[in-house]
Amino acid sequence: MRYSAIEDGYMVYVEKNERIMDTLTEFCLGMDVQNAQLSGIGAVKGIELGAYDVASKEYIRQHFEDTWELVSYQGNVTLKDGRPFIHAHVTISDHSMRTRGGHLFEATVSAVGEFFLRRVDSSVHRKLDEDIGLPTWCTTDHKE
Amino acid sequence: MRYSAIEDGYMVYVEKNERIMDTLTEFCLGMDVQNAQLSGIGAVKGIELGAYDVASKEYIRQHFEDTWELVSYQGNVTLKDGRPFIHAHVTISDHSMRTRGGHLFEATVSAVGEFFLRRVDSSVHRKLDEDIGLPTWCTTDHKE
Amino acid sequence: MRYSAIEDGYMVYVEKNERIMDTLTEFCLGMDVQNAQLSGIGAVKGIELGAYDVASKEYIRQHFEDTWELVSYQGNVTLKDGRPFIHAHVTISDHSMRTRGGHLFEATVSAVGEFFLRRVDSSVHRKLDEDIGLPTWCTTDHKE
Numbered sequence: 410m411r412y413s414a415i416e417d418g419y420m421v422y423v424e425k426n427e428r429i430m431d432t433l434t435e436f437c438l439g440m441d442v443q444n445a446q447l448s449g450i451g452a453v454k455g456i457e458l459g460a461y462d463v464a465s466k467e468y469i470r471q472h473f474e475d476t477w478e479l480v481s482y483q484g485n486v487t488l489k490d491g492r493p494f495i496h497a498h499v500t501i502s503d504h505s506m507r508t509r510g511g512h513l514f515e516a517t518v519s520a521v522g523e524f525f526l527r528r529v530d531s532s533v534h535r536k537l538d539e540d541i542g543l544p545t546w547c548t549t550d551h552k553e
Numbered sequence: 554m555r556y557s558a559i560e561d562g563y564m565v566y567v568e569k570n571e572r573i574m575d576t577l578t579e580f581c582l583g584m585d586v587q588n589a590q591l592s593g594i595g596a597v598k599g600i601e602l603g604a605y606d607v608a609s610k611e612y613i614r615q616h617f618e619d620t621w622e623l624v625s626y627q628g629n630v631t632l633k634d635g636r637p638f639i640h641a642h643v644t645i646s647d648h649s650m651r652t653r654g655g656h657l658f659e660a661t662v663s664a665v666g667e668f669f670l671r672r673v674d675s676s677v678h679r680k681l682d683e684d685i686g687l688p689t690w691c692t693t694d695h696k697e
Numbered sequence: 698m699r700y701s702a703i704e705d706g707y708m709v710y711v712e713k714n715e716r717i718m719d720t721l722t723e724f725c726l727g728m729d730v731q732n733a734q735l736s737g738i739g740a741v742k743g744i745e746l747g748a749y750d751v752a753s754k755e756y757i758r759q760h761f762e763d764t765w766e767l768v769s770y771q772g773n774v775t776l777k778d779g780r781p782f783i784h785a786h787v788t789i790s791d792h793s794m795r796t797r798g799g800h801l802f803e804a805t806v807s808a809v810g811e812f813f814l815r816r817v818d819s820s821v822h823r824k825l826d827e828d829i830g831l832p833t834w835c836t837t838d839h840k841e
Binding site: 410411412413414415416420422425436439448449450452476478479480481482500501502503504505506507508519520521523525 | 705732734736746748749750751757759769771772773784785786787788796797798799800817818819820821828829831833834835836837838839840
Binding site: 561588590592602604605606607613615625627628629640641642643644652653654655656673674675676677684685687689690691692693694695696 | 698699700701702703704708710713724727736737738740764766767768769770788789790791792793794795796807808809811813
């Protein structure tokens with residue numbers, strides 16, 4: 410992976426055959442990024458998507474082996490068990506421009522991976538919400 | 554809803570069973586947010602999408618009752634009749650990772666709603682454009 | 698096109714019948730924008746999408762003549778041959794809320810085009826990567 414530091418974060422280039430989630434998480438660890446906003450585009454393969462089933466509280470998973478355009482990647486970095494954790498959702502498109510989307514477990518760059526990571530000066534962390542079945546944002550303020 | 558203030562805005566967590574557009578608009582009102590950039594991900598239900606028909610100058614509407622992943626939410630806050638107004642477009646995906654998208658009228662959080670609201674130091678407001686049939690951005694500068 | 702300057706960039710309104718990629722590229726040239734993050738929503742027509750074929754190293758192209766909602770536009774500005782170059786991916790939706798997506802070659806605004814351009818204080822440029830067949834990001838740092 411390659412990167413350039415910018416005023417409030419980094420432009421991150423995930424290289425061919427690198428795994429996006431692993432690479433970006435390792436980068437956050439190395440750079441001590443605790444909270445951040447992530448977005449990006451590219452072309453990926455070996456994509457593992459998920460859809461959360463609120464009844465069973467489990468993710469339904471689907472695998473896409475071939476190359477798809479990464480048309481939208483939006484995510485956030487928060488602390489989970491004291492370590493940076495990335496939650497990201499994506500839209501992907503195939504050679505007929507048809508799209509699929511969901512929660513991103515992992516995907517490997519097949520051509521390019523161009524990301525913006527914008528640091529956020531906060532300390533939002535995740536804690537398991539029993540009702541929802543997922544670790545959710547713990548913030549500083551609450552409003553009815 | 555819960556939130557944490559960040560340098561240039563807020564990380565906003567819209568809670569289960571809260572309506573996204575209502576909640577974020579109320580938040581902007583309470584925090585005196587006049588111009589902002591919004592983005593986010595989550596899982597939603599009771600989704601009302603629209604597609605603008607440029608000929609009839611009316612929105613075609615479609616309702617999605619079940620839970621879908623909110624794979625992309627992009628929007629902006631501007632002033633309309635002196636009040637903060639959110640214009641947002643979304644992509645959603647179902648349990649087969651199939652996607653739908655459009656203008657977002659409203660959606661209710663079914664699991665989580667994780668948003669970044671970045672304040673913008675501007676005063677872009679909306680005024681009805683008769684030709685288009687929609688209130689469009691009034692900006693300070695114009696270029697041919 | 699119309700715009701308002703903001704602290705770290707511009708809110709850019711691409712007007713009806715203006716071409717998005719041409720207009721935004723010209724704007725970057727005029728404003729001396731070398732690196733930036735772009736995002737936006739709107740309604741577009743005459744859309745030329747692409748999917749990169751990693752084997753043949755060529756884009757497969759598809760044209761969409763009618764109006765579609767621009768539900769997601771994500772891109773970046775970097776220097777290519779010394780000039781600002783926009784790389785953008787989009788998701789579009791039709792009147793049935795069905796979506797398509799891909800690399801955006803060009804699209805013309807059919808109703809509105811609302812964009813955020815955030816300047817980035819960097820000098821990432823593109824150089825042809827023979828292996829990939831595309832001009833890719835040259836950054837300042839590299840990590841294994």
